[in-house]
Amino acid sequence: MTTISVSGGAFAAYQVIVGRGLLQQAGARIAPLARGRTVIITDETVEAVHGAALTASLAAAGVQSRIVAVPPGEGSKSFAQLERVLDRLLEIGLDRKDVVIALGGGVVGDLAGLAAALYMRGIDFVQIPTTLLAQVDSSVGGKTAIDTPRGKNLVGAFHQPRLVLADIDVLATLPARQVKSGWAEVLKHGLICDAAFFDWLAGEGAAGAKGDPAALERAVIRSVEIKSAVVGEDEKEAGRRALLNLGHTFGHAIETEVGFDEDALAHGEAVALGCCMALRYSAREGLCSSQDAARVEAVIAAAGLPTRLDQAGAFEADGLLALMAGDKKAEGGALTLILARGIGRAFVAKGVDADKVRAFLIAEGATG
């Protein structure tokens, strides 16, 4: 069992606990936070697989719980599901002392976190992430959001959880494609600031992408260490936190163009492709070596993730560029990209020349 503390800035410090068998201990760990009732927000798939274990654990610790389940998938990060969840919380009659528990992947965490941020102007919530992606990334740091047809995560709030329980055992039921998708965000953390971690992920640690629990546990711990240090320094993305967006300016635009259809392209797959594009753009601009860009592509491909635009579909350069200009990091219409001087050496590039990006997108296979 490893405990990582997330602290800094204006938010109350909290613990991320990573280990095995944590779902069964969840009731005892949540009981000190839950002065009244809890509502578990989950999706229908996760409810069927892990809902009973959580409710039993809460009941054994004397904590009352109700379940609100949304349909699985990115489509639930919507105004419609947010309204439905908030209405259910009102119907159940939660008060400000009660606690929301997000049991699920990044979709559930982002939606439940936003509902908790809005409900009575903000109540406590606990994250129990059940996908690799949610354990290494979305459950930590307090970004909550829904999508709109105009772009990813454009409506949201910063609302930090009170506790995160990352149980490696729950990943045993995760489909292989979802493990790989989460692996993309793990690789991203190495690419941002830890070349030695990236080397391990590319070698011995690569077993994690195939579901090896020991490799997964190490990958979750190191990812949470990296992410929590960044969030502690810069909760609201005034500066350094934007590094966590490596691969996302390209990736989010591509996800939006495919209509948030995760059967076509899951978030982690878009991030994998986006990281390859960010490294290739960096190499094209002479910022990093083409060998580094090629190595990143090879490692990402070996993990079974997409590396080339045509693997995600057919795109128009201007459509992608318009979405990138509407990204939350853009300032006064000027593009911000996360680029790299090498593996483990990402940096925030502001005021990136849109004409150069357009030419790059065409070179990547988008139509002009």
Ligand SMILES: NC(=O)c1ccc[n+]([C@@H]2O[C@H](COP(=O)([O-])OP(=O)(O)OC[C@H]3O[C@@H](n4cnc5c(N)ncnc54)[C@H](O)[C@@H]3O)[C@@H](O)[C@H]2O)c1
């Ligand atoms: N807030 C953040 O900082 C942050 C960070 C990264 C990603 N995200 C967001 O996270 C979302 C993607 O999250 P995701 O990849 O976890 O997808 P997801 O939440 O849609 O989960 C993927 C699928 O796995 C199923 N599932 C979840 N846990 C399972 C388990 N243990 N066993 C079997 N099936 C299980 C779900 O029902 C779903 O069908 C995107 O919307 C992305 O924008 C947010």
Ligand SMILES: O=C(O)C(=O)C[C@@H](O)[C@H](O)[C@H](O)COP(=O)(O)O
């Ligand atoms: O926590 C962050 O900060 C991140 O950028 C992590 C990303 O992996 C995640 O997908 C996040 O939701 C993207 O944030 P956004 O601000 O670009 O919507």
Ligand SMILES: [Zn+2]
């Ligand atoms: Zn992401």
